[in-house]
Amino acid sequence: MSIKVENITKLYGKQKALNNVSFEIKSGEIVGFIGPNGAGKSTMMKIICGYLPPSSGNAEVNGFDVMEQSLEVRRHIGYLPEQNPLYPEMYVKEYLEFVGGIYNVKNLQGRISEIIGLTGLDREQHKKIGALSKGYRQRVGLAQALIHDPAVLVLDEPTTGLDPNQIVEIRNLISEAGKSKTILLSTHIMQEVEAICDRIIIINKGEIVANDRTGEIYQHTAQAGFIVLVEFNKVLDESIVQKIPLVDKVLKVKGDSWLVSNSNGIDIRESIFKFAVEKGYSVLSMQKQEKSLEEVFQELTK
Numbered sequence: 001m002s003i004k005v006e007n008i009t010k011l012y013g014k015q016k017a018l019n020n021v022s023f024e025i026k027s028g029e030i031v032g033f034i035g036p037n038g039a040g041k042s043t044m045m046k047i048i049c050g051y052l053p054p055s056s057g058n059a060e061v062n063g064f065d066v067m068e069q070s071l072e073v074r075r076h077i078g079y080l081p082e083q084n085p086l087y088p089e090m091y092v093k094e095y096l097e098f099v100g101g102i103y104n105v106k107n108l109q110g111r112i113s114e115i116i117g118l119t120g121l122d123r124e125q126h127k128k129i130g131a132l133s134k135g136y137r138q139r140v141g142l143a144q145a146l147i148h149d150p151a152v153l154v155l156d157e158p159t160t161g162l163d164p165n166q167i168v169e170i171r172n173l174i175s176e177a178g179k180s181k182t183i184l185l186s187t188h189i190m191q192e193v194e195a196i197c198d199r200i201i202i203i204n205k206g207e208i209v210a211n212d213r214t215g216e217i218y219q220h221t222a223q224a225g226f227i228v229l230v231e232f233n234k235v236l237d238e239s240i241v242q243k244i245p246l247v248d249k250v251l252k253v254k255g256d257s258w259l260v261s262n263s264n265g266i267d268i269r270e271s272i273f274k275f276a277v278e279k280g281y282s283v284l285s286m287q288k289q290e291k292s293l294e295e296v297f298q299e300l301t302k
């Protein structure tokens with residue numbers, strides 16, 4: 001197991017930022033850690049990287065305890081913090097020499113050239129960090145996280161604040177790095193996890209509310225099946241709407257409109273229509289509801 005988090009609770013004074021959080025990430029997985037601001041993502045990541053002690057619980061990286069063996073943990077982990085703390089007065093190359101020196105990287109000059117190529121910093125390597133655009137500063141952040149070739153990467157909102165082109169470039173770099181590494185990546189952008197993650201862990205108010213493969217999370221959490229928004233020509237009692245064959249859930253939206261569903265995903269439109277005809281009602285409109293991951297997320301975190 002690359003990352004193992006067991007019953008982590010974190011209190012800042014009286015405020016509980018994490019409440020009994022547990023999850024595991026296997027070697028080679030790219031996992032999206034998603035949740036609204038203040039959910040506890042950064043706190044969890046700092047704990048995993050050994051920069052912040054939990055109030056209780058354990059976490060391991062590659063089998064090393066983050067508190068007891070924090071030096072080993074840092075050797076195996078590359079961390080891009082949310083506030084990417086770069087030194088604006090330093091030159092790109094000088095900064096990478098500095099970070100590589102801390103990690104005691106062998107053949108440092110060779111490794112720096114390699115990493116500069118990998119992160120697309122060739123043309124910027126002799127510039128001061130302060131002179132770079134946010135997208136390029138983020139590349140420097142990724143370069144420092146990768147310099148010691150760690151097995152695990154922890155990236156805290158790596159694309160926040162970037163423009164759409166920069167987002168694509170950084171995502172590509174992450175996907176490329178992910179071919180040989182385990183990655184935990186936080187974001188509040190749904191499309192980001194859909195684009196690059198194998199699995200998604202949703203956190204809200206310090207608690208895990210979902211943890212599943214990216215493609216499956218929607219089916220599991222939506223509990224939706226086949227949902228139809230239907231409008232009748234008159235106000236009906238819930239007891240009547242419930243009698244529509246194949247419909248197992250009904251929800252009054254407003255006036256004559258209802259959300260009705262079949263949890264097994266069976267198409268209920270024909271059944272609704274026949275039912276209405278038999279009972280002498282008219283169906284004024286009927287729309288199948290397509291739920292996106294986005295909506296599932298909002299549902300889970302509201």
Ligand code: ADP
Nearest residue numbers: 012015017035036037038039040041042043044
């Ligand atoms: P996220 O990264 O998901 O936005 P954080 O982990 O930064 O969430 O924060 C989780 C909660 O803990 C928030 O309510 C935040 O205000 C609080 N918090 C974070 N850091 C500190 C701190 N150093 N001192 C006090 N409260 C903090």
Ligand code: MG
Nearest residue numbers: 041042043082
């Ligand atoms: Mg954060």
